Amino acid sequence: xxxxxxxxxxxxxxxxxxxxxxxxxxxxxxxxxxxxxxxxxxxxxxxxxxxxxxxxxxxxxxxxxxxxxxxxxxxxxxxxxxxxxxxxxxxxxxxxxxxxxxxxxxxxxxxxxxxx
Numbered sequence: 001x002x003x004x005x006x007x008x009x010x011x012x013x014x015x016x017x018x019x020x021x022x023x024x025x026x027x028x029x030x031x032x033x034x035x036x037x038x039x040x041x042x043x044x045x046x047x048x049x050x051x052x053x054x055x056x057x058x059x060x061x062x063x064x065x066x067x068x069x070x071x072x073x074x075x076x077x078x079x080x081x082x083x084x085x086x087x088x089x090x091x092x093x094x095x096x097x098x099x100x101x102x103x104x105x106x107x108x109x110x111x112x113x114x115x116x
Contacts, residue, residue, distance in 0.1 A: 078103065 034040065067074040081103065084096035 067077075078100065081096050081100040085093050085100060087093050087096065
């Protein structure tokens with residue numbers, strides 16, 4: 001049996017619980033709307049994609065170890081980068097020269113590390 005004092009307390013408890021549920025639902029809806037913004041979606045896709053690509057690519061030391069085993073491949077890569085560097089586009093030329101410089105620098109670094 002319920003006494004008369006317990007009944008209003010149970011109603012107040014239920015009302016507070018309903019109000020809390022409404023606040024939590026409103027917050028969840030706001031977070032969901034924020035996550036639907038194009039910039040947030042783009043950032044999530046780019047981040048996931050870059051992690052997948054990074055996982056597929058060999059590490060720099062492993063790549064240069066492979067190039068050390070096959071010197072012809074190293075020459076082909078350098079030749080291809082220099083061919084791209086002759087492009088008319090300034091951006092493509094700059095990127096190709098930067099990649100060629102990085103490639104040559106790391107190639108000689110690897111050679112210097114093995115001679116020490």
